[in-house]
Amino acid sequence: MSDYVLEIKNLIKDFPGVRAVNDVSFDIKRNTIHCLVGENGAGKTTLIKILTGAYMRTSGTILLNGDKYEAHNTKDARQKGVSTLFQELNIVDQLTVEENLTLGSEDTFMGFLKKTDKIKKIISTLNSLEPSINPKQLVSSLSVAKKQIVEIAKAVATESDIIIMDEPTAAISESEIERLFKIIRGLREKNVTVIYISHRLDEIFEIGDYVTVMRDGKHIETKPISEVKDRLELIKMMIGKTIFEKYIPKESQTGQVLLEVKNITTDKLKDISFEVKRGEVVGFYGLVGAGKTELARAIFGADPYKGEIVFKGRKLSNSPDKAIEAGIALVPEERRSQGLFTVLTIRNNIPVMNMKKISRSGFINSTKEKRVAADYIEKLRIVTNTMEKQASKLSGGNQQKVVFAKCLFADTDLLILDEPTRGIDVGAKSEIYNIIRQLSGEGKSILIFSSELTEIVNICDRIFLMYDGDMKAEMQNSDDINSEEIIHIATGGVVECKTV
Amino acid sequence: MQNGINGNVGINNRTLTGGKISNESFITLCMLGVLIVLFGLACLFVPNFYYLQNIINLITNSWFIIVLGIGVTFLLVTGNFDMSVGGIIAMSGVISVYFSQTAGTSRSVLDNGLGLPYGVAIALALIAALIIGAINAFFVTKLKVASIIVTLGTMSVARGIAQVLTTGSQRNVNMPDVFGVFGNITVISSIKLAVFIMVALVIAAIIVEKNTIFGRRTYLIGANSQAARLSGVKVERHVTILYLVSSLLAGLVGILLASEYISGNSNRGMGLEFDALVLVLLGGTSIAGGFGSVSGSVIGALILSVVTSSATGLLLRPEWQYLLKGAIVFIAIMAQRFALDRRKI
Numbered sequence: 001m002s003d004y005v006l007e008i009k010n011l012i013k014d015f016p017g018v019r020a021v022n023d024v025s026f027d028i029k030r031n032t033i034h035c036l037v038g039e040n041g042a043g044k045t046t047l048i049k050i051l052t053g054a055y056m057r058t059s060g061t062i063l064l065n066g067d068k069y070e071a072h073n074t075k076d077a078r079q080k081g082v083s084t085l086f087q088e089l090n091i092v093d094q095l096t097v098e099e100n101l102t103l104g105s106e107d108t109f110m111g112f113l114k115k116t117d118k119i120k121k122i123i124s125t126l127n128s129l130e131p132s133i134n135p136k137q138l139v140s141s142l143s144v145a146k147k148q149i150v151e152i153a154k155a156v157a158t159e160s161d162i163i164i165m166d167e168p169t170a171a172i173s174e175s176e177i178e179r180l181f182k183i184i185r186g187l188r189e190k191n192v193t194v195i196y197i198s199h200r201l202d203e204i205f206e207i208g209d210y211v212t213v214m215r216d217g218k219h220i221e222t223k224p225i226s227e228v229k230d231r232l233e234l235i236k237m238m239i240g241k242t243i244f245e246k247y248i249p250k251e252s253q254t255g256q257v258l259l260e261v262k263n264i265t266t267d268k269l270k271d272i273s274f275e276v277k278r279g280e281v282v283g284f285y286g287l288v289g290a291g292k293t294e295l296a297r298a299i300f301g302a303d304p305y306k307g308e309i310v311f312k313g314r315k316l317s318n319s320p321d322k323a324i325e326a327g328i329a330l331v332p333e334e335r336r337s338q339g340l341f342t343v344l345t346i347r348n349n350i351p352v353m354n355m356k357k358i359s360r361s362g363f364i365n366s367t368k369e370k371r372v373a374a375d376y377i378e379k380l381r382i383v384t385n386t387m388e389k390q391a392s393k394l395s396g397g398n399q400q401k402v403v404f405a406k407c408l409f410a411d412t413d414l415l416i417l418d419e420p421t422r423g424i425d426v427g428a429k430s431e432i433y434n435i436i437r438q439l440s441g442e443g444k445s446i447l448i449f450s451s452e453l454t455e456i457v458n459i460c461d462r463i464f465l466m467y468d469g470d471m472k473a474e475m476q477n478s479d480d481i482n483s484e485e486i487i488h489i490a491t492g493g494v495v496e497c498k499t500v
Numbered sequence: 501m502q503n504g505i506n507g508n509v510g511i512n513n514r515t516l517t518g519g520k521i522s523n524e525s526f527i528t529l530c531m532l533g534v535l536i537v538l539f540g541l542a543c544l545f546v547p548n549f550y551y552l553q554n555i556i557n558l559i560t561n562s563w564f565i566i567v568l569g570i571g572v573t574f575l576l577v578t579g580n581f582d583m584s585v586g587g588i589i590a591m592s593g594v595i596s597v598y599f600s601q602t603a604g605t606s607r608s609v610l611d612n613g614l615g616l617p618y619g620v621a622i623a624l625a626l627i628a629a630l631i632i633g634a635i636n637a638f639f640v641t642k643l644k645v646a647s648i649i650v651t652l653g654t655m656s657v658a659r660g661i662a663q664v665l666t667t668g669s670q671r672n673v674n675m676p677d678v679f680g681v682f683g684n685i686t687v688i689s690s691i692k693l694a695v696f697i698m699v700a701l702v703i704a705a706i707i708v709e710k711n712t713i714f715g716r717r718t719y720l721i722g723a724n725s726q727a728a729r730l731s732g733v734k735v736e737r738h739v740t741i742l743y744l745v746s747s748l749l750a751g752l753v754g755i756l757l758a759s760e761y762i763s764g765n766s767n768r769g770m771g772l773e774f775d776a777l778v779l780v781l782l783g784g785t786s787i788a789g790g791f792g793s794v795s796g797s798v799i800g801a802l803i804l805s806v807v808t809s810s811a812t813g814l815l816l817r818p819e820w821q822y823l824l825k826g827a828i829v830f831i832a833i834m835a836q837r838f839a840l841d842r843r844k845i
Contacts, residue, residue: 302730324732338730341723343790345522352720352731355713362712388522406731 002066005030005161005193011060013046020046022217024060028162028210033184033194035204035225038214039238039453039487044197047214048164051195052084053077065161083155084164087171089147091139098123098135101154118157126153129183145176149183156190163187164195169203170289181207199287201231201491213237235487239453247458247479255279258445259414261299264307268294268469271307276447278413281440283460283477284449286490291469292449293333296418299323299447300330311414324353329407333418333449335396339403342392346384347373349391349402353410376405381431397428404435415439418449433459457481465489523840527784528796530839534832535799538806546813554809560691562805563698564589564753568776569783569797570705571746576780578721578739579789580640580647585750585776587658588629589769592754594662594671595625597764601674610671618678622755629751630744632658637740655773662766672763683760694756701749705794718742722789779804782832803832 006028013021021043028034038044049055051062053071062069064081071077074084091100101122123135130149139147148168155163165184169177184207187194198204204211205225213220213234220237228234255278264272268291276282284292298305301316301323309316311326320330332338341349350373351358358368373387380401384394391402400420407415417436421429436446436459450456456463457477465473465486472489475481489495521529543550568585575582599621601613616624632654639650665671685693709715720728721735729735758764782800785792807828811821 300730320730321732321734330730332727332730337724338726341720341727341790343723344719348716348719352716352728352733355716359713362714364711364713364716366711410732 003030004028004063005065006069007061007063007066008047009061009063011047011050011062012058013043013050013055014058020217021050021057024214024217024219026212026219026222028193028195031188031191031193032209033188033196033207035196035198035208035211036214037198037201037204037211037234037238038220041216041452042214042238043217044214045166046217048084048166048195048197051077051082051162051164078155078158078160081159081161082164083158083160083162085148085151085155085166085168087166087168089144089151091147091151093138093140095139096135097126097133097137097139097142097150100139100150101126101135101157122154122157125157126150129153129156129186130179143172143176145172145180148172148180152183152187156187156192160192162193162195164197166197167199167288168196169198169200177203199491201234201493204234205231215240231488231491231493232484235484235491239483239487247477247481255443258312259299260308260310262308262310264295264298264305264309266294266298266303266305269298269305270470272471273307274464274471274474276414276445278445279440279443280462281436281446281448281460283456283463284447284466285453285456285463285486286451286466288451289468290451290466290490292451292466293418294469295466296330296333296416296447296449300328300416302330324410324412327413328416329353329410329412329414330416331400331403331407331418331420333422335400335403339406340391340399342390344391345388346377346382346391346394346402347387350376350405350409353406357409357411372409376409380405380408380435397424400424400428400432404432408435408439412444414445414447416447416449419451420448421450421452421455453483453486457483457486467492524784524791524793524796527836527840528793528799530836531782531784531796531799531803531832534835535803535806538803538810538828542806542810542813546810549810549813556691558802558805558809560695561809562801563692563695564757565772565775565779565804566798566801567698567701567749567753568772569779569801570701570794571742571749572776573780573783573785573792573794573797574705574709574718574742575647575739575746576722576777576785576787577718577789577792578742579725579787580739580742581651581777582636582743582746583648583651583773583777584632584636584654584658585746585753586769586771586773587655587660587662588632588747588750589754589757589772590662590766591632591658592625592629592751593758593768594665594764594766595628596621596755596758597671597675597679598665599624600676600679601671602676605674610666610669611673613671613674618676625755626748626751628661629747629754633744633747634740636747637743640743641736641739651773659766659770662764662768666764666766668766670763670765670767672761675762680759680762683756683758683762692760694760697752697756702794702798709794714738719790722791724790775804778829782829784836803828 004027009025011021011024012019024047036044046055050057051071053073053076069080071080071082092103102119126133126135129152130146133142133146133150139150152163168180172180184194196208208225210222211225211228212222215238257275258278259276262273272295284295286292294303297303299309301318301320304318311328316323316326336342347369351369358365358372370387377384377387382398382401384398391399394402421432440446448456448460460477463475463477463486464471467490473495548554572582572585597613599614599616600618601615603615604612606612636651636654639645640647682693687693687696717728717733717738720731720733721738725735754769757768779800780792780797782803783793783796785796804825807825808821811824816824
């Protein structure tokens with residue numbers, strides 16, 4: 001057997017308009033913990049999805065134990081030896097641990113379940129990994145970390161060669177992380193290779209043997225962790241010499257304060273306070289799970305919070321309709337489930353946040369409605385042949401433009417954008433950036449919550465860095481902003497400069 | 501499907517608005533077609549079916565189910581069921597009788613009421629109906645219980661109240677003279693007042709549905725209630741209003757039917773909640789919400805009416821009528837799916 005459990009050669013994956021994985025080649029050594037790092041959009045997720053069978057590659061070869069490997073779905077991948085620990089665990093809360101472990105691989109005799117060696121083996125594996133889990137226990141009574149361990153046990157017992165772990169520590173506590181790491185380290189002895197994906201760079205140094213860095217769909221480097229000097233070197237590899245579209249510094253903002261956020265606290269957020277002036281574009285950067293969406297939703301009044309939000313000098317009550325009335329609009333994170341009325345037409349989608357403007361004493365003026373729709377279709381260059389098209393039939397970028405049109409038509413002074421360009425192509429992206437700049441020129445304030453650094457650095461005047469529900473630092477944007485430091489702080493590094 | 505990749509910017513408004521009708525109108529037209537075909541078939545096979553009087557009867561006999569259908573349609577467009585309407589009919593009818601029956605004149609329990617004026621009795625009957633609607637709304641919007649469970653519960657509660665007040669039977673004596681007036685008064689050549697009330701309600705409902713912010717918000721909630729909330733729609737308040745309206749309409753139907761038959765029968769309206777749901781579905785309203793129309797529901801009601809009345813005309817035994825109704829429902833709903841799938845915008 002070769003030294004390498006997995007060999008990836010010239011792997012390419014194209015999506016319409018984007019090459020998500022661009023000629024990637026690297027090998028993964030047997031029985032090691034191999035970390036995969038890169039910014040959002042670097043191509044990690046796509047690569048993993050090819051390995052687990054969620055996507056088909058465009059071209060390239062993958063060798064597993066020297067044999068050609070191709071998976072058609074997660075089950076197929078598992079049978080071939082590649083198991084995955086997804087962030088959304090593949091586990092049924094209502095069943096016991098034992099039932100979960102054997103789910104899908106039960107042996108039956110005339111329809112009745114049989115207790116076989118296979119089950120005994122899985123249970124003894126679980127026992128050796130974590131003796132405190134009782135197989136008869138209901139899974140719903142386990143912590144997230146223990147649920148992960150149950151899944152790991154299943155993967156080990158079915159003799160997986162590789163277990164892929166996608167951000168396994170995102171949802172678990174410090175002490176549980178320690179226990180999980182102990183188990184992950186132990187997997188090496190059980191003849192299992194781990195592909196470990198995390199944004200938390202310290203973890204990479206703590207448990208990794210090797211690290212592969214990806215950037216813009218390309219493979220940048222693969223080397224032993226011991227040869228990586230420090231976080232900074234890793235960060236440099238991750239962001240490279242990316243030339244940001246140049247940020248144009250604005251006249252220093254001396255306008256009046258529009259929004260004051262005072263001591264906002266929720267389950268996730270820890271005592272967050274800041275101010276925003278009129279015409280300012282303020283960015284909030286942080287990893288997935290840093291609390292960006294929670295903060296955006298709290299300001300908009302979509303979720304309850306403790307603390308106070310003052311807008312235009314008045315205390316804001318905690319509900320979206322009051323926020324819109326006061327002059328705040330939100331472009332939510334998930335456009336299909338939270339922003340768009342997919343079964344309705346474009347015409348019906350656009351005016352929903354400001355129906356008063358197209359109606360008189362409760363009656364809708366359809367001439368006005370059509371004019372508004374035509375207006376925004378043209379203004380935002382929404383590509384469609386008719387305004388009567390169902391929103392679900394538009395492309396992602398055009399759907400996002402419809403959501404934008406909705407919020408622009410609300411004619412608010414403050415626009416909150418949560419991941420405004422996620423999943424849309426480059427062209428639509430730069431159009432959306434132009435809209436944002438234009439709005440700020442009109443004196444509107446904009447809050448951008450994003451996990452894409454380029455986005456934040458390109459258009460924001462001021463940047464807040466969030467980590468784990470906490471506001472870690474505040475920076476004034478300039479054309480020589482230190483993006484390495486931003487990543488350093490946003491990945492949990494110690495703040496050395498101006499803190500909030 | 502094929503729209504230019506390179507921006508169709510500057511397209512004029514005429515092309516943008518297009519000449520096509522909405523999917524809702526399309527389905528309504530389809531069901532109108534189904535109605536005409538069924539009516540034609542009935543005319544061929546059922547003697548005297550095409551008589552003008554019979555056609556008028558088809559419409560006038562459906563007045564109560566159409567009135568129920570209005571509330572149920574609006575709720576189903578938001579993605580919520582109302583199965584309590586049949587029970588409310590019995591309850592409000594019985595209450596209007598019980599409260600207006602003279603007090604203490606007879607030894608039989610069912611002959612004694614509270615002796616209130618008729619006006620007060622119907623007001624209280626409507627309030628009772630509203631309370632059922634409020635319970636529906638509270639459980640659905642505040643406690644987030646599935647609407648079908650809640651309203652099946654209140655269906656039994658309402659009917660239970662009717663049963664208790666009538667000891668499982670009916671009250672039909674000692675009412676004031678005015679009691680039988682509203683349900684039997686005719687306006688133009690033997691057409692009852694209730695039918696005109698139905699027509700007025702349908703017209704009002706169609707205007708609200710198509711031309712008002714309230715109507716539009718109903719669709720928004722059904723299409724995506726999370727997005728509706730984030731777009732400033734007060735979802736809970738809206739659904740509450742719809743439940744109140746639906747139960748109020750059912751209460752009104754109950755009072756009118758009690759007046760028509762001059763009795764409060766605890767079994768009245770049994771199964772009507774299912775008929776109301778069926779006609780709303782026949783009219784093209786989607787169980788998933790966000791899609792449907794009152795005019796569709798009216799056509800759905802007429803389809804049901806044609807089917808039941810031709811079944812009677814063919815002298816089918818009642819048990820066979822159910823099968824026929826079931827078959828028609830299947831055919832109609834398949835036709836709808838088929839038509840919508842063929843249609844592309």
